[in-house]
Amino acid sequence: MSGERERGGGAGAEEETSQVADFFQDRCVFITGVSGFVGKVLLEKLLRSCGRVRTVYVLMRPKDGQDPRQRLDELLTCQVFGRLRSENPKLLTRVVPVQGDISLPDLGLSQSDSNMLAKQVSVVFHSAATVRFDEPLRKSVDLNLLGTQRIIQLCKKMTKLAALVHVSTAYSYCNRKEIDEVIYPEKVSPQKVVDIAEWMDEPMLERVLPCLMDGRPTTYHYSKALAEHVLAEEGAGLPAAIVRPSIVTAAFREPMPGWVDGVNGPSTFIIMTGKGLLRTMLVYNGSVVDWMPVDMVANLLLTAAWHIGTRRPDGVKVFNCTSGDLNRVTWSDIHRTATPLIVRYPSKQVIRYPGGSFKSSPLLNKLSIKLFHALPAYLVDALSWVVGCRTEFVGLVHRMERAAGFLEYFTTREWKFKCNNLIELREMQNSTDRKVFDFDIRAVEWSPYLESYVKGVRKFLLKEDDSTLPAARRRIARLYYMELLAKVGVFLGVVHWLLTRTSLSQHLLWFFINLMFNIMQRMPRSWLSRMTSPVNPDDQSPAD
Numbered sequence: 328m329s330g331e332r333e334r335g336g337g338a339g340a341e342e343e344t345s346q347v348a349d350f351f352q353d354r355c356v357f358i359t360g361v362s363g364f365v366g367k368v369l370l371e372k373l374l375r376s377c378g379r380v381r382t383v384y385v386l387m388r389p390k391d392g393q394d395p396r397q398r399l400d401e402l403l404t405c406q407v408f409g410r411l412r413s414e415n416p417k418l419l420t421r422v423v424p425v426q427g428d429i430s431l432p433d434l435g436l437s438q439s440d441s442n443m444l445a446k447q448v449s450v451v452f453h454s455a456a457t458v459r460f461d462e463p464l465r466k467s468v469d470l471n472l473l474g475t476q477r478i479i480q481l482c483k484k485m486t487k488l489a490a491l492v493h494v495s496t497a498y499s500y501c502n503r504k505e506i507d508e509v510i511y512p513e514k515v516s517p518q519k520v521v522d523i524a525e526w527m528d529e530p531m532l533e534r535v536l537p538c539l540m541d542g543r544p545t546t547y548h549y550s551k552a553l554a555e556h557v558l559a560e561e562g563a564g565l566p567a568a569i570v571r572p573s574i575v576t577a578a579f580r581e582p583m584p585g586w587v588d589g590v591n592g593p594s595t596f597i598i599m600t601g602k603g604l605l606r607t608m609l610v611y612n613g614s615v616v617d618w619m620p621v622d623m624v625a626n627l628l629l630t631a632a633w634h635i636g637t638r639r640p641d642g643v644k645v646f647n648c649t650s651g652d653l654n655r656v657t658w659s660d661i662h663r664t665a666t667p668l669i670v671r672y673p674s675k676q677v678i679r680y681p682g683g684s685f686k687s688s689p690l691l692n693k694l695s696i697k698l699f700h701a702l703p704a705y706l707v708d709a710l711s712w713v714v715g716c717r718t719e720f721v722g723l724v725h726r727m728e729r730a731a732g733f734l735e736y737f738t739t740r741e742w743k744f745k746c747n748n749l750i751e752l753r754e755m756q757n758s759t760d761r762k763v764f765d766f767d768i769r770a771v772e773w774s775p776y777l778e779s780y781v782k783g784v785r786k787f788l789l790k791e792d793d794s795t796l797p798a799a800r801r802r803i804a805r806l807y808y809m810e811l812l813a814k815v816g817v818f819l820g821v822v823h824w825l826l827t828r829t830s831l832s833q834h835l836l837w838f839f840i841n842l843m844f845n846i847m848q849r850m851p852r853s854w855l856s857r858m859t860s861p862v863n864p865d866d867q868s869p870a871d
Contacts, residue, residue, distance in 0.1 A: 343757045347764050350633040351377035355447040359429060359478065360455030361385040362398070364589035365494060365575060367407050369452060369625040371582055374418040375411050376763055377629070382421055384444060386455065388428040388435070395424035406787065410582040429455045429474035434481060445484040450632050453478045454494040460545040460733045464532050468524045471550035472517055472557060479562045489636035490566050492628050497573040497617065497649050497744055499552035502542030507745045508645040510555050514541055517553040544736040559643050566639055568631045572624045572648040577780045579620035579771060585783025592734050593618060593661065597784045599727050601669045603679030603806070607695035608731060610658045610685035610738040617651040617744065619768065624648055626764040634752055646752065649744040650768045658738055659685060664774055668781040674789050675799040680806040700724050
């Protein structure tokens with residue numbers, strides 16, 4: 328193929344075949360972490376857009392009384408594979424489960440499975456990891472660091488290996504303000520960290536952990552950085568790439584707009600705001616949300632494998648899969664756009680009419696947490712206890728505040744991610760691959776995306792279909808008027824208290840009441856209607 332075709336230029340570019348799909352033709356692929364958010368979308372996209380792939384082996388462990396075959400069968404019934412089941416269900420038969428576990432020596436593979444993978448597989452995607460922010464260091468090291476080491480050992484045995492693509496995170500080096508597409512040095516080597524985690528007891532590990540993490544907020548981010556070092560050092564000579572997504576969010580287009588399977592920062596905000604529980608968050612003004620739709624992450628992973636397998640660059644190629652410098656959106660933008668959408672597509676689980684605001688003052692945010700989160704939760708649970716109902720709101724608010732505490736690190740900081748390799752890879756794609764394997768975040772319009780995101784959270788995470796919308800809208804309208812009546816009641820209580828004070832306060836009060844009535848009488852009726860009505864739940868127009 329000519330260089331002009333490989334760059335996507337020249338006449339007849341519209342007729343070009345997919346270079347990425349051609350790369351995967353007749354290849355055997357091995358995927359870890361296929362049951363995760365990114366793993367599901369990666370598998371679906373690989374099968375649907377690279378239909379001539381020979382076999383896709385997926386590493387799965389027995390769980391909850393199910394063997395890998397049963398788990399895979401259940402996985403393939405997930406909604407994310409619905410399009411594939413309707414268009415070409417035979418492709419699903421190319422997925423073969425392999426029993427194993429990244430936490431076990433040699434991945435827990437049988438000798439026959441290990442030999443089979445070594446002889447047949449030519450592309451490996453390693454996305455298995457623990458993504459829990461509060462995971463103990465020992466477990467994070469075992470799964471994220473040693474798990475990667477075990478994958479490298481297997482890859483070294485593969486006689487046909489063309490590409491190893493490792494899924495990391497853009498926040499591996501979040502202790503830096505500017506993050507390039509390189510692997511930065513660590514103060515303590517990965518092997519020393521492994522040794523420390525093995526012999527230290529938990530209390531001692533907790534004491535040394537802040538020094539080890541060197542400013543990172545969680546063991547997840549630290550262990551992912553160490554895994555990158557292991558890949559660079561022990562995987563030297565392997566055709567390898569590291570893809571670093573930022574916050575992975577709902578699908579932009581594929582397999583369906585808004586599909587989401589993971590509860591993370593923006594998804595947590597949508598759920599908790601939609602239930603009316605989240606009334607305040609600490610967010611510094613102008614703080615950027617760096618996120619990537621999950622389908623664009625999958626497209627980049629597949630394209631990175633093609634690039635590594637055909638170009639064989641020196642060393643480990645790193646791709647920062649981020650949006651902040653390419654298509655900027657702030658937390659304030661999300662709040663301003665998403666809140667009306669949450670009201671337009673309410674959850675039937677809504678407890679309180681959505682409201683509140685972001686705070687840039689830590690003191691004001693803490694005060695708001697006490698007043699608008701903790702106090703209502705204790706009051707509702709106390710009333711529930713009196714009437715003999717289940718008390719659950721205090722625990723729910725505590726869990727929400729714990730999640731918000733982790734998120735606070737990212738809502739009060741900003742990073743500059745360099746994406747030169749990402750942009751260069753985009754330029755290498757031909758015209759077909761730019762459409763089929765699109766990861767150009769610059770073309771995304773955030774308002775329509777947020778609408779599909781809100782609807783996707785409702786449908787795929789909260790399991791509420793469109794038939795429940797009328798009832799949910801009636802419920803949120805009732806909550807609006809109940810809250811309005813409560814505010815009027817408080818206002819009348821204050822008025823009554825003032826009327827019992829001095830005659831001067833009475834005169835001042837009536838002066839302001841008369842002034843307000845005079846102003847309202849002079850206002851156009853359309854303004855009054857807009858001020859006194861809740862968001863029309865049937866209004867399907869885009870958010871402002």
